[in-house]
């Protein structure tokens with residue numbers, strides 16, 4: 001398995017893991033063979049806290065992907081993980097018309113298109 | 129700071145463009161990007177008024193093979209020949225490569241040619257096969273296209289700076305107003321605030337009129353030494369400064385809207401040219417999506433951070449304003465030629481060839497691109 005396959009295989013096992021350098025402790029996303037900070041090659045898959053913030057979000061209206069044609073408009077968010085890396089994901093339980101940048105969110109694994117388990121980020125419950 | 133030694137040593141002596149408006153009207157699956165580039169090249173050689181045999185360097189962009197391009201143009205043994213990838217950020221970088229080659233004596237006269245048949249072959253930016261490491265992850269969420277990544281930046285910029293809903297309308301309408309004065313532009317229809325606000329969202333907060341116009345077309349530039357340019361008896365348009373800086377991460381999105389990289393370019397390019405933002409008579413600002421105009425104006429010091437959306441209002445960036453921006457109509461209303469046609473517009477403005485859209489007495493022009501590699505040139509009419 002290559003690193004990308006390992007990432008998805010972990011999710012199949014119900015675990016959201018990203019790579020962390022065993023030498024300098026920095027996290028990375030997406031998975032690479034080498035640490036960007038110290039260039040070390042000794043990295044391992046570890047579970048981040050699952051906490052993060054909404055860095056920003058958009059609502060996609062154009063059906064770029066055939067698979068998503070019946071879902072437009074849909075939300076895409078850029079999440080800043082507590083550990084540092086940014087990642088693209090989507091939000092669940094959105095009850096507000098405008099998601100504030102900086103809103104704290106927590107990771108949940110849900111099935112995406114085609115039934116593949118993927119990390120999503122949950123909006124805080126209760127009044128925003 | 130290292131000093132740049134090519135100030136006012138290299139000039140643009142020839143520019144060429146194909147039609148943009150006419151090409152937009154029809155799609156033709158047999159229309160060749162190489163042929164469009166060749167057509168623009170022919171126009172540029174005639175514009176320069178030199179013998180084609182004097183050209184001893186060839187740089188290509190977007191067309192897949194520089195070798196095939198050279199063969200088509202009959203350039204058998206150029207001293208400089210290679211191609212650049214198709215990203216729009218490469219236009220200024222290719223021009224820098226030509227400037228450096230001429231200034232250091234690798235060759236004397238370089239042709240840069242760009243050909244694009246994207247509209248005819250149905251080029252899509254978004255929805256295709258992922259090309260970056262994050263691409264496959266992002267696509268799983270329906271995330272794709274540079275526009276969506278710029279949309280993420282603009283949404284954050286909008287929220288953090290309390291920008292009203294119509295924060296991009298002024299730049300989009302400004303492009304259109306200029307396009308209406310440009311016979312070769314694709315779009316001549318009126319665009320006002322209500323038409324803008326009622327247009328459909330693509331990647332909200334970005335609307336249809338915030339997006340570039342994918343089109344077919346060709347652009348060519350011919351550069352040579354200022355020394356040689358002075359013998360040709362035409363206005364001499366020289367590069368007084370040029371610089372670039374990357375902001376290279378996994379994403380098109382930059383978490384400071386390219387501010388630090390633009391600032392790095394600005395510091396160097398203004399110092400090289402001995403100019404300040406207020407000295408610029410006309411600016412061509414890369415706008416694959418309209419937010420990049422705001423990011424550029426802030427990064428290059430025309431206004432304070434977070435204030436560009438106010439600064440661009442009330443005619444300041446229109447003809448007769450403090451800083452006319454995108455006088456040809458830009459990528460959203462002239463044609464998306466990935467920065468190349470903006471280089472041509474800068475030269476034509478400095479030569480005074482722009483007719484109804486001419487900026488009066490333009491002597492200093494700036495090209496700016498805010499992108500994963502940000503870049504800028506300052507061009508000046510020196511003779």
Ligand SMILES: [Zn+2]
Nearest residue numbers: 021024035038
């Ligand atoms: Zn490390």
